[in-house]
Amino acid sequence: MTRTVFCQKHQKELEGLSAAPFPGPKGEAIFNNVSAQAWDEWTQHQTRLINEKHLNMMDLKARKYLTEQRDKFLSGDDFDKAEGYVPE
Secondary structure (H helix, E strand, C coil): CCCEEEECCCCEEEEECCCCCCCCHHHHHHHHHCEHHHHHHHHHHHHHHHHHCCCCCCCHHHHHHHHHHHHHHHHCCCCCCCCCCCCC
């Protein structure tokens, strides 16, 4: 039986993640409130942001930026788009 959560992004019951995406309270909050679908959408968007904005993940400011964007994306707030990205 799959675990379901009420997804804060899609505002409906969807299949949940199989494990927290990272340790700590934020990882647990995502595990309990974000669907596997929304997390997959975020990881794809995160990759676009990293590539299009040429983010260096060794840079603390870049990691902070992605954390802010992740929180906005998953909560349904306005988030930055990757300039130059054209969906297939």
